[in-house]
Amino acid sequence: MQKCKNCNMQFSWVNIYKSFWWGYKPIECETCNTEHRITVLGRIIFVSLTILPMLVFGYFFSPFDHAFATMGVGIAILIIGSLFTPYLVKYKKVDQ
Incomplete structure (x- = not known):
């Protein structure tokens, strides 16, 4: 889990997770009170673990003929992938 670059205090999982879903x-x-922003690599990791697996499943691996079943499993994949992202993304200190 990411730590503050200034004081080495660990960020909480909830704060990192909330930052994803608010742009x-x-x-x-x-x-x-040091501000940290997500890196470009962190954004790529987030998309790679959430949006990309959901789209790949929906377009290529869906065993369902029913659209709602496919969407349900796709959304479940998105949620499960997003739960792991706070452990993998990196943030950088904002120079002020």
Whole structure:
């Protein structure tokens, strides 16, 4: 899990997860108030674990003839992938 570049305090899983779903909102350290932004590689990792697997399943591997079943499994894949992303993405300190 990512730590603050200034004080080495670990970010909470919830703060990182919320930042994804609000347009990659910067994370502010709760201890020293240093702002961190997600890196380009972090954005690529997020998309690779959420959107990409869902689309690949929906277009190529769906065993269902029913559209709602395919969408349901696709959304489940998106949610499961998104739960792992806070452990893998990287943030960088914003220079002020």
